[in-house]
Amino acid sequence: MTWLSFHRVRDLPWAALAGAVALLIAGVFAAFYEEQLYQTQRAQAALGEAQTLAASVSAALSFGDRNAAEEYVRPMLVNPGIAAAGIYKKDGSLLTGLARDGGRALSPRLSSLTAMTNARELVVPVVQSGTALGWVYLRLSPEPRATRLSRYAVVVLLAFMAIFVIVGLGNAQGRLARQSESLSAANARLQSEIAERERVEEELRQSQKMEALGQLSGGIAHDLNNHLMIVKGNLHLLKKKLSLPDGDRHLQGADEGIRRAAALTQRVLGFSRKQSLSPVETDLNELVIGMRDLIRSSLRENIETEPHLDARSKVLVDRNQMENIILNIVVNARDALPAGGRVAISTRDVTLDDGGASRGFALLEIADTGVGMSPEVQAKAFDPFFTTKPVGQGTGLGLSTAYGFVTQSGGQMRIRSAPEEGTTISIYLPALVSEETSMGDRNG
Amino acid sequence: MAFLGARRLRCVFAVGLMGLAPCAAAAAESVPLEDTVKAAYIYKFAPFVTWPTHPAAGAPFTICSIGTDRVSVLLPQVTAGQRVDERPIQIRALAEGEPPADCAILYIASSVAAGGVLDAVHGKPILTVTSLEGQHGIVQLVTVEHHVSFDIDAKLAAEDGLTISSKLLGLARTVTRPAVPPS
Numbered sequence: 001m002t003w004l005s006f007h008r009v010r011d012l013p014w015a016a017l018a019g020a021v022a023l024l025i026a027g028v029f030a031a032f033y034e035e036q037l038y039q040t041q042r043a044q045a046a047l048g049e050a051q052t053l054a055a056s057v058s059a060a061l062s063f064g065d066r067n068a069a070e071e072y073v074r075p076m077l078v079n080p081g082i083a084a085a086g087i088y089k090k091d092g093s094l095l096t097g098l099a100r101d102g103g104r105a106l107s108p109r110l111s112s113l114t115a116m117t118n119a120r121e122l123v124v125p126v127v128q129s130g131t132a133l134g135w136v137y138l139r140l141s142p143e144p145r146a147t148r149l150s151r152y153a154v155v156v157l158l159a160f161m162a163i164f165v166i167v168g169l170g171n172a173q174g175r176l177a178r179q180s181e182s183l184s185a186a187n188a189r190l191q192s193e194i195a196e197r198e199r200v201e202e203e204l205r206q207s208q209k210m211e212a213l214g215q216l217s218g219g220i221a222h223d224l225n226n227h228l229m230i231v232k233g234n235l236h237l238l239k240k241k242l243s244l245p246d247g248d249r250h251l252q253g254a255d256e257g258i259r260r261a262a263a264l265t266q267r268v269l270g271f272s273r274k275q276s277l278s279p280v281e282t283d284l285n286e287l288v289i290g291m292r293d294l295i296r297s298s299l300r301e302n303i304e305t306e307p308h309l310d311a312r313s314k315v316l317v318d319r320n321q322m323e324n325i326i327l328n329i330v331v332n333a334r335d336a337l338p339a340g341g342r343v344a345i346s347t348r349d350v351t352l353d354d355g356g357a358s359r360g361f362a363l364l365e366i367a368d369t370g371v372g373m374s375p376e377v378q379a380k381a382f383d384p385f386f387t388t389k390p391v392g393q394g395t396g397l398g399l400s401t402a403y404g405f406v407t408q409s410g411g412q413m414r415i416r417s418a419p420e421e422g423t424t425i426s427i428y429l430p431a432l433v434s435e436e437t438s439m440g441d442r443n444g
Numbered sequence: 445m446a447f448l449g450a451r452r453l454r455c456v457f458a459v460g461l462m463g464l465a466p467c468a469a470a471a472a473e474s475v476p477l478e479d480t481v482k483a484a485y486i487y488k489f490a491p492f493v494t495w496p497t498h499p500a501a502g503a504p505f506t507i508c509s510i511g512t513d514r515v516s517v518l519l520p521q522v523t524a525g526q527r528v529d530e531r532p533i534q535i536r537a538l539a540e541g542e543p544p545a546d547c548a549i550l551y552i553a554s555s556v557a558a559g560g561v562l563d564a565v566h567g568k569p570i571l572t573v574t575s576l577e578g579q580h581g582i583v584q585l586v587t588v589e590h591h592v593s594f595d596i597d598a599k600l601a602a603e604d605g606l607t608i609s610s611k612l613l614g615l616a617r618t619v620t621r622p623a624v625p626p627s
């Protein structure tokens with residue numbers, strides 16, 4: 001198919017191409033079969049005529065009556081398919097014969113004394129009552145090229161038409177399929193790009209908000225802490241000068257207030273990431289087990305805990321801060337369970353897609369069966385000073401401090417919650433790829 | 445239309461001879477070609493005649509001759525190596541008065557009085573051939589303008605139980621047909 005450019009051939013679906021080839025082959029076979037059939041019929045017809053001539057010319061041949069023989073030969077040439085007819089004696093020499101004008105003359109001797117039939121000539125014996133008398137020879141007219149071509153033309157035309165239809169259809173279908181394919185691919189790409197952008201924008205907004213709040217509150221907490229230390233120092237000097245007893249109730253009250261205020265500033269500093277952390281290699285499972293008593297005393301009698309500690313990888317965190325955060329979340333869970341329930345603490349190893357590359361994380365989850373959060377509360381839960389608790393009971397710094405700490409430690413924090421369906425707080429911390437853990441992996 | 449083979453040969457008598465000497469050589473001999481052609485014609489009638497009796501397989505085809513003339517003398521020579529329906533040809537010269545048993549064809553030479561012989565074989569399935577004018581065998585060989593031809597008495601043949609092919613009748617100069625053609 002040289003008339004097709006390379007491009008079009010490449011675009012052609014294979015099924016269409018195979019169909020076209022099959023049709024072409026079928027066309028060739030049909031033409032071949034037609035030709036064979038035609039030739040056989042033609043030879044058969046000629047054989048019939050030769051046999052008739054052989055039967056009628058026998059006496060004339062036997063007695064060498066050339067004129068009589070010629071009378072039998074002449075009508076043969078009425079058939080345009082016969083180019084020449086000859087009557088040969090038993091020894092193969094020509095008795096008489098006729099050839100069409102312009103045609104090749106009859107040979108004076110038969111080349112071989114045997115009966116034969118092919119597409120161009122035939123020889124049949126002349127036999128009378130079992131006695132061989134000679135031979136009849138017929139030469140068939142070469143078929144005019146126009147007649148022959150007209151026989152093939154229909155088949156060839158049909159095959160070509162079929163091929164063109166198939167090629168056309170295949171092309172159109174292929175183009176359509178490619179268009180819709182690329183269209184849906186583009187659409188999917190667009191969708192995922194939009195989603196990705198929305199997520200990134202949301203994260204950016206959140207981190208900007210946190211950053212601004214952190215700077216503001218961090219500055220305040222820092223200065224406040226300094227002022228508190230001044231108040232505390234002066235209070236001690238005053239106590240000495242007034243030589244008040246150590247157990248003075250008012251002094252104790254003031255000290256307690258200073259201690260609480262200092263603790264608060266620490267939490268604010270923790271949230272604003274201005275806190276100095278001392279991260280060490282930590283096994284989260286051991287950490288949780290070590291907090292067992294603390295957790296139990298923080299919860300009421302009607303709350304069960306069930307730990308599932310399956311993480312194998314270790315993390316790099318400040319242990320004190322980590323304990324504080326776990327305690328905060330457990331206390332949140334207790335507050336969400338006024339009528340009792342269950343708090344599940346679990347750890348396990350997960351792999352997250354971290355900007356294209358998958359990375360190992362240790363996941364700590366604290367799930368309660370409590371009141372849960374509405375979507376609005378959930379959206380603001382990480383905000384500093386956001387609380388739904390009565391004044392004096394909650395500061396709204398628990399989750400925001402945790403958020404600050406976890407992100408500062410290179411991790412992520414997520415909330416999964418619905419009203420009346422409980423809350424699950426997830427903390428992802430980057431798994432520490434130490435020699436020990438990888439060895440442990442291999443042995444385990 | 446070109447008529448091939450229409451070129452007239454000068455020695456017309458040689459036309460019917462197959463496997464014999466070419467005409468130039470034949471013409472040089474003392475035997476006239478006319479007699480050679482006549483002798484060759486006798487066995488050539490055989491394929492066009494149907495005899496009522498079927499010979500035993502492998503039995504020779506017997507051509508008998510009675511009397512002597514130039515044709516009868518040539519008979520063994522012209523039939524040598526020839527076959528009729530795959531059967532070899534046997535030539536038998538009958539003595540005067542010898543019954544023509546097994547004879548399919550009987551040539552009555554010009555030396556004998558044909559009338560008596562013909563009467564004797566009448567009713568027997570024997571194809572009688574004569575060559576002397578006025579002898580009236582079933583086949584009468586004649587010479588017309590240097591060309592050997594024959595007359596056929598199909599009526600007589602039918603009486604003797606012989607059937608002669610219409611192809612042969614078509615080649616004859618004259619045909620005496622039976623009053624009621626044999627079915």
Ligand SMILES: Nc1ncnc2c1ncn2[C@@H]1O[C@H](COP(=O)(O)OP(=O)(O)OP(=O)(O)O)[C@@H](O)[C@H]1O
Binds near residue numbers: 328332377
């Ligand atoms: N487990 C939970 N179930 C339901 N609501 C929760 C849960 N944890 C937090 N919340 C909601 O998120 C708010 C913010 O919690 P966060 O720990 O930051 O502050 P708080 O608990 O209100 O105060 P603080 O922890 O400073 O004493 C809570 O007031 C509460 O409405």
Ligand SMILES: [Mg+2]
Binds near residue numbers: 328331332398399
């Ligand atoms: Mg809290």
